[in-house]
Amino acid sequence: MKRISLTRYLVEQQRVDGHIPGDLRLLLEVVARACKRISQAVNKGDLGEVMGTADTENVQGEVQKKLDIIANEVLIEANEWGGHLAAMASEEMDSIYLVPNRYPQGEYLLMFDPLDGSSNIDVNVSIGTIFSVMKKPEGSPGVSEADFMQPGSQQVAAGYCVYGPQTTLVLTVGDGVAMFTLDREQGSFVLTKENVTIPADTKEFAINMSNMRHWAPPVKRYVDECLAGKEGPRGKDFNMRWVASMVADVHRILTRGGVFMYPWDKRDPDKPGKLRLLYEANPMGWLVEQAGGAATNGHGRILDITPTKLHERVSVILGSKNEVERITAYHLEAE
Ligand code: AHM
Ligand code: MG
Numbered sequence: 001m002k003r004i005s006l007t008r009y010l011v012e013q014q015r016v017d018g019h020i021p022g023d024l025r026l027l028l029e030v031v032a033r034a035c036k037r038i039s040q041a042v043n044k045g046d047l048g049e050v051m052g053t054a055d056t057e058n059v060q061g062e063v064q065k066k067l068d069i070i071a072n073e074v075l076i077e078a079n080e081w082g083g084h085l086a087a088m089a090s091e092e093m094d095s096i097y098l099v100p101n102r103y104p105q106g107e108y109l110l111m112f113d114p115l116d117g118s119s120n121i122d123v124n125v126s127i128g129t130i131f132s133v134m135k136k137p138e139g140s141p142g143v144s145e146a147d148f149m150q151p152g153s154q155q156v157a158a159g160y161c162v163y164g165p166q167t168t169l170v171l172t173v174g175d176g177v178a179m180f181t182l183d184r185e186q187g188s189f190v191l192t193k194e195n196v197t198i199p200a201d202t203k204e205f206a207i208n209m210s211n212m213r214h215w216a217p218p219v220k221r222y223v224d225e226c227l228a229g230k231e232g233p234r235g236k237d238f239n240m241r242w243v244a245s246m247v248a249d250v251h252r253i254l255t256r257g258g259v260f261m262y263p264w265d266k267r268d269p270d271k272p273g274k275l276r277l278l279y280e281a282n283p284m285g286w287l288v289e290q291a292g293g294a295a296t297n298g299h300g301r302i303l304d305i306t307p308t309k310l311h312e313r314v315s316v317i318l319g320s321k322n323e324v325e326r327i328t329a330y331h332l333e334a335e
Helices: 006-015 022-048 066-079 118-123 209-214 217-227 246-256 277-290 321-334
Strands: 053-057 063-065 085-090 108-116 127-135 157-163 167-172 177-183 188-193 204-206 259-262 294-296 316-319
Touching (some): 006 177, 006 188, 022 066, 022 127, 022 157, 022 167, 053 066, 063 066, 063 118, 085 277, 108 118, 127 277, 209 217, 246 259, 277 294, 316 321
Parallel strands (some): 204 259
Antiparallel strands (some): 053 063, 177 188, 259 316, 294 316
C-alpha cells in the first residue's frame, strides 16, 4: 500500500486541488507537530510527571489537570512563532492569546481545546486535542476578541487528534474528512482513511444517562424511544456508548455512525449546554457535516450560530443525519 504522509496530503490539497493556501498548510503541519508532542506526554503517564491535578482553575471554574496545562503550552509554543497566526483562543485561557510582537503576524485565528476529556486522563482512557481555524475578518485592524465572533461556517480547517490505543489525527479542510494514524517509529502521521462517511441511520446513541432526570422533554422522548427497542415506536434495538471524551465519542461516530448528545438540561437552566461552541461544537460539527452527518443545537445548525463570547457554551446533537433530524424535529415540535 502506498503510504501518504500528512505532509504529502496537505501539499496535494494545496497544489493539486487548490483547496488550501500555503500558509494554512504550514499552520496545520505545526498543529500536527504539537499533537505529536502532546501524544508523547500522554503516553508517558505516571513516568512523566504529567498526571494529576494542578493547583489552578480555568476561566470556567474547572480544576485544571497538569496535562490540560502542558497541552495548552505545547500548542502555544509550537504555533506562536510561525508567522501564520494573528491570535489563538483556548478553553484553558481566560482571553485570547496575541502572537507576540517579536514574531510576524499572520491572518489566521486558531482555537483549541488542548486536552478534551480531562476526566479520563487519570484512568487511562482516550482523550484528545480539538482545533479549529478561521481567518481574521478582512480589513479589521490589529486583532481582538471580536474577530473570533464568527459562525462555524467560516472555518477553513478543523480537526482533532485522539490519544487512544493509536494516536489518530482527523482533519477537514472542506474537502471531506481524512484520518491519519501516527507511525511512532517514523514519527509521522500516515493517511489511513479518506472520504470518511457517517451512515445516515444508526442503532447507537451516546449521552450521559445519569442526567436523564434533568433533560428537556424532546431529549427524554428520543432516548425513551431508543430504550423501548424493537417493541417501541422505532421498531429496533439500540445500543448505548458514553466514553465521556467527546473526541472518542465523535471518533466512534465517524468510524461506524451513531448519534452524540450533550443537550441543555435544567441543572443550570441559563447555561445553553456544557460543551463550548468555539473549541468543541464548531470543529466537531463541521467534521461531522463533512462526513455526511448533521450537527444542531436542537433548534438549528450549530455552524450557523454567531458566538457572542469566547467561551460560549451550546447544546450539541450530532452524528447520523436521520437521527439528528429526528431529535431536532422533536425539539421544534415542542417549541
Ligand atoms: P473537558 O473539555 O473539560 O474535558 O469537558 C468536555 C467533556 C467532553 O469531552 C465530554 O463529552 C463531556 O465533557 C463529558 O461530560 P460528563 O462528564 O458530564 O459526562
Ligand atoms: Mg473539551
